[in-house]
Amino acid sequence: MIRLMKIRFALLLCLVSGVAFGASPAASKPVRALLITGGCCHDYELQAKAFVEGSKKFGDITWTVINEGGKSKDAKFALYENPNWAKPYDVVVHNECFADLKDIAYVRKITAAHQAGTPAVVIHCAMHTYRTLAEDDWREFLGVTSRRHDHQSQYPVKAIVTSHPAMRDFPAIWTSPMDELYVIEKLWPNARALATSKSEADGNTYPVVWENSYHGTRVFGTTFGHGNATWHDPAFIALVSRGLLWAAGR
Numbered sequence: 427m428i429r430l431m432k433i434r435f436a437l438l439l440c441l442v443s444g445v446a447f448g449a450s451p452a453a454s455k456p457v458r459a460l461l462i463t464g465g466c467c468h469d470y471e472l473q474a475k476a477f478v479e480g481s482k483k484f485g486d487i488t489w490t491v492i493n494e495g496g497k498s499k500d501a502k503f504a505l506y507e508n509p510n511w512a513k514p515y516d517v518v519v520h521n522e523c524f525a526d527l528k529d530i531a532y533v534r535k536i537t538a539a540h541q542a543g544t545p546a547v548v549i550h551c552a553m554h555t556y557r558t559l560a561e562d563d564w565r566e567f568l569g570v571t572s573r574r575h576d577h578q579s580q581y582p583v584k585a586i587v588t589s590h591p592a593m594r595d596f597p598a599i600w601t602s603p604m605d606e607l608y609v610i611e612k613l614w615p616n617a618r619a620l621a622t623s624k625s626e627a628d629g630n631t632y633p634v635v636w637e638n639s640y641h642g643t644r645v646f647g648t649t650f651g652h653g654n655a656t657w658h659d660p661a662f663i664a665l666v667s668r669g670l671l672w673a674a675g676r
């Protein structure tokens with residue numbers, strides 16, 4: 427009888443200590459990241475691989491990659507039909523290119539999840555996705571309005587807010603690999619430029635890296651990321667990885 431009680435006590439101790447050690451703070455849990463990618467004009471398979479592999483160095487990130495739409499300019503993701511599509515994730519990365527998709531009800535299924543608090547990272551052609559829509563919902567979420575880009579070149583990038591966690595270790599001047607400079611028509615009121623580049627075409631300076639507060643939700647963005655060379659550049663991988671961790675609150 428005593429022996430049985432001892433076994434029971436030992437079992438209870440195991441259970442209690444198991445709970446105690448299992449209850450780690452949120453900061454030590456992996457960041458659950460969803461990457462939405464696909465569409466026109468870019469090698470999204472390579473880009474997804476480069477980001478997933480390269481980001482491992484910067485934090486414990488569990489990735490889910492949804493690469494759909496082939497080279498289409500107007501494909502839709504079935505995922506968004508579920509109103510709770512973003513719930514299982516700490517951060518969603520938008521690196522897609524569907525410039526011709528014109529369906530505001532569809533777009534609002536995406537922005538609603540971010541408005542409800544799911545942080546985001548927005549990269550390159552995400553800024554031209556849904557660009558033919560008259561409504562500004564997507565652009566307000568991004569933090570920038572852009573509808574076109576300059577020619578490809580190696581653009582010197584000037585860090586503006588060096589104290590931002592995403593800009594840690596970012597070189598004071600970094601020259602991009604061959605990439606497109608997106609013409610920013612408007613930086614939204616709750617957005618702040620973190621780095622800029624100068625257009626070789628019109629001489630204007632445009633944000634190329636920024637943060638946005640979308641109804642209080644963190645959004646980190648960059649307009650670079652066109653070619654594979656950019657995704658092979660360690661400074662770019664560090665930037666988007668640190669931006670992701672910042673957006674996720676880490």
Ligand SMILES: [Zn+2]
Binds near residue numbers: 467468550551651652
């Ligand atoms: Zn591009």
